[in-house]
Amino acid sequence: MLFAAALALGASAHAQPSLFDQLFERHVRVKCATSPGVLHLLYERKADPQAAPASCYRRYAPGKGWLGEERLQGAHRCVAFLGDALYVFRRNNYSIYQAKDWTAHYLFREGPDGATGGGTWQSGAWPLEWAPEAACRVGDAIWVFGTEASDGVARLRAARLGPPSGNGASGPEPVLLGKPLGTTAPPADLTALARDRTALIFWHQETPGGQANELWHATFDGDGWSAPLRVPAPYAASDYAAAEHEGAVWLVCKERGRRLSPRRPLVALALSGERWSDPATVPNALDTRLDWTLDVDAASFDGSLFVFRACMDRLVAHRWRGGSWGEPEVLFQLSPWPTYVFWWLLGNVAASMLLLPVVAVAAVRTRLKPRFALRAFGVEAQVTSWARRVAAQLVDIVLVLLLHMVAATTLNVAAAEGASDAEAFVATVGLSSALYLAYFVLAEGLTGQSFGKLLLRIAVVGPDGARPSLPRVVLRNLLRPWPFLVPAAYLIGSLTLLLTRTSQRLGDLLAGTYVVDLPIPAPRPLGPDDAD
The missing domain is CATH 2.40.128 (Lipocalin)
Known part of the structure; x- marks a missing residue:
């Protein structure tokens, strides 16, 4: 049923991240910057370890609290504020976001009333050979710092970036500042703090052997660097x-x-x-x-x-x-579902790995024993083998999936107007389980056979060997939708089927029902009218 739910949800595209992206999103980075009266917070969320993260942005203003979340283009490595502009730096480009009123509820997307705060942005390529890793405001400019590798030696470099340009969408060009600072090991994890007309830079250096990292700092005045000093990190x-x-x-x-x-x-x-x-x-x-x-x-x-x-x-x-x-x-x-899904998957994998050998041994032992027989429909019938029941189940699963897709499309479950992705997912799983349960209850309650059982010539019977009553059919199928949510339960069901003398799964034991092979009809004797 989860597969059917995924198909139904995939049919409706949303501008926002899909439900499955939301379920597996994780915060992986946070950066903050301040401007007069506003605290800016940028944080990255990531669903797929191999995919680029999504950059989210919110602001805090005293008296207004945290304003609405907005998603910015691309990831971010460092951020800084200059005048009325927020600078967001990435590995090979940067963006400048400007707004007249940074306390407006919406800046770069439409609010519920269709209005925005009038935010604009410029972007520019980062033309220098090293990537920006830290930035801070010094005077009337942004100083940007990064690591330059040359001839196998890593050095700290700085560049200056001026205010936003007034020539459309292109940002200002960075200009190199001062001399590089050589370090004894490649610097990483840079942080920059403005102090008067200088910048204080912190960075990590790996120790020989790479088992630890040391924290260092130095001051840059726009031209040269002070001697690096080690921080007594705990x-x-x-x-x-x-x-x-x-x-x-x-x-x-x-x-x-x-x-x-x-x-x-x-x-x-x-x-x-x-x-x-x-x-x-x-x-x-x-x-x-x-x-x-x-x-x-x-x-x-x-x-x-x-x-x-x-x-x-x-x-x-x-x-x-x-x-x-x-x-x-x-x-x-964020939603706690990813944690639950992770442990659900891990638990199912572990249970399946443990149960598969047991099921295999039980299947071999069962084949060596004569099958249990009972009277059904007035004749002696043998209980159905595990293989035939599995084959019938697979036929029924395919049929129910087709029915679900038709029902979901007709009822428009996944794309209901105003419904969130989570609500659509719950509705889809609910429809899947209800349809699956109803299919077996109706088919087995009316005829004792689902379509798969009909093709395999097997049927459900009660303890008296006749077609089971409706309450017994409902009882035996109560557990039926849940193995789709807990796949390892099918192996447990297989174990009970293989290890019980009467080849009954959990639902059969609960309801007192059996699944038997239908006897092949005896050939009708030829009469006088059949003679040639």
Whole structure:
């Protein structure tokens, strides 16, 4: 039935992501930037590990809260704000989003009333040989930083990007700044903070052997670099975020590749002058067993330090204000279905792998034993073999799928006006299960045979060997739709069929019914009129 549901849902195209994309979406990256009166949050969601992520955007304005989600074109590596423009950088291009009122509910898509906030954007190719990895506003320009590899040596480079151009859709051209900074190992995971007329750059370097990463920082003044200094990161391998707040530089770190737990917490440390504080645990920043933190970022806004965690299913904000951490706030929650589907699939695979050898052995042993016989329709009949029942079931499945497709198209279940993808999916699965159950109840209740059983010359009988009563037919079919949702249940059904002397599956045992081979009609004796 899930296959039928997928077919029906695939027939209706939506501008928004499909239901299955929504079910398996995961947050994989979060970046934030600030402008006067607005906190900007960009986060990536990904459904297919091999596909490009979708970039989502929301804004927070004091007094208005979090405004509506909008989807931007392409992914994002780093973001920065200049004047009334939000700069979003990707590996080989960038976009500049502008709006007169960044607190409008909708900027780059239509709202329920058909109006937008009048947001516009420019885009440009990134012509430099290195990709942008970090950016910040310094003076009247955006400084962009990345890693340049030349002759097997990786170096930090910087470029300057001016305000949006007034010549249509093309953005300004980046201009290289200053000298490169050589490092002892290739830098990665860059972060840039503006400090007066300079930029403070953080980056990771792998240790020899690649078992850990070190956190370093240096200052760039537009021409040259200060000597790199190592940060006393609390973990040998870490993910981090940096922000300037209340005159100090804050670092928030988690252990890379590990779930946040009391033993491996999210910690914060601050640089005041030239001294780093001791790491302090961010309270209540814990992952659940199936919802890990994949990325973190931080920003100072409205007198508070905001720390954002991109968990698989959630976006969580932690707020430092007045010398203490507030309670974490779950900003957005994705559907928990992917977790359930994952464990459902894993459980079915594991159960099937365990049960298949047992079913195979039981099938061989059953073939070596004489089949059970009982009186049905006034004659002695043998119970049907497992192979014939499976063949009849396959015929019935194909027939019900065809009936479902006709019914779903006629009733327009998947594309009902105003129905969400989730509602359409539930309606489709409900129709599939109801149709499947009704097909067998009606066919076996009226004749004792479904179409597949008719072709294989087998039938359902009651304990008295006659056609079963309607209550017994309903009872034996109550379990029938669910094996489609739990495929391993078919193997359990096969086991009960193979291991019981009377070859009964669970539904048969529940209802006291049997499936028997119909006797081949005896040839009619020739009469006088049949003679040649």
